[in-house]
Amino acid sequence: MNTWVQALLKPEPVALMVMLVLVVSLVQGLRSGASGSAKRLFFFVWTAALVVISLLLAGRGAAFLSPHLRAYLIERNIVVPQEQLGALSQFWYTFVTSIRDFELLRFGLLFLLCYMLLRFVLGFLEPLGAMLFERYRSGGNGEPRQELFPQAASRTTGAAIGALLGAGRAFVVIAILFVYVSLLPDGPLTDSIRASSFYNKTADELLQPVAGDVLERGPVLTGAVEAEFRRVLQRKYEVIDSAVPDNIAEAAHAVAKDAESDREKARALYDWIGSRIAYDWDKADNYVEQGIWKEQTPADTFGTRKGVCIDVARLYAVMARTVGLEVRVVTGQGADGRGGYGPHAWNEVRLADGGWIPLDATWASTGDWFDPQHFERTHIRESSITAMYGES
Structure with a gap:
């Protein structure tokens, strides 16, 4: 934990971005707890719970879908044409063949897609949350129930949930950065992202448990991610160089x-x-x-x-x-x-x-x-x- 915190405190772009996400989430939690509104605190906790559930299910879903997507793309027998390709075609063939051949990139992309879909679907459960809250407030007999948390405890609860929510959001940020630098290995800021000690530390301690079996068959995550960057970059060169x-x-x-x-x-x-x-x-x-x-x-x-x-x-x-x-x-x-x-x-x-x-x-x-x-x-x-x- 100490090394993780030290990496976070280094003045580098990824650490600053994640620090901002954590601070914003923490402030949201404090404000929700300090507002004195049980409803506001309840829905903040509700949102955090949905984020955590989405993260866990997205990890499971990506691990399940990854081999099926690979098999599908192999069956499609995609071959890069040996002719001059435009920028859009170059990106497309690099993207498709990289998703087919590179396990970490495929998992990262599926994880983000599953997470966004789950957040969208679970968003429709908000009316259920409102109904549960009103049922709790009425005590089942129409009379208001006493506040669950005193004011001080409410602030503490809000801060704790804010920290949890911030960690979930930070994880999604790291996953987005991984997909970005994988698909655009020579894009803006990719060198800074790949050199980030916080990024590497987060990858080891946060992505490993979520990826589960996908990564258990390979090396430690940091080394695997670095190799993945190089492989995608080489794949890009191969697509560009297909026309002689x-x-x-x-x-x-x-x-x-x-x-x-x-x-x-x-x-x-x-x-x-x-x-x-x-x-x-x-x-x-x-x-x-x-x-x-x-x-x-x-x-x-x-x-x-x-x-x-x-x-x-x-x-x-x-x-x-x-x-x-x-x-x-x-x-x-x-x-x-x-x-x-x-x-x-x-x-x-x-x-x-x-x-x-x-x-x-x-x-x-x-x-x-x-x-x-x-x-x-x-x-x-x-x-x-x-x-x-x-x-x-």
């Missing part, structure tokens, strides 16, 4: 034309990209020092002959797919040469015998990083996505 420009396709076929096996094709592309794409130190420095990220497509990387690791990995994946290779972009941590690790991206290619081999074209200028021994000593994978078809 003619000049890139022509170059890929020219590079691999003399290769007789999958391994030779993969090697030829590794040598070509590794010797022609320079590392963009200006882009890397702008991101590290100023937080400015310059998004670029494989066509940009191919045209400028510059890029950072994710750009090189995306270009490799596009060219490899063009010549019939099954390829995936892998994200994780790469050795920095100083005894530490930093964010990195590379590729894996599947050979005809079914085995996957790793390669890192970004590092080609520093040595041979095409399926070397002990690759895992310098590359720590966090997640992977098969280009376009979702195997991880």
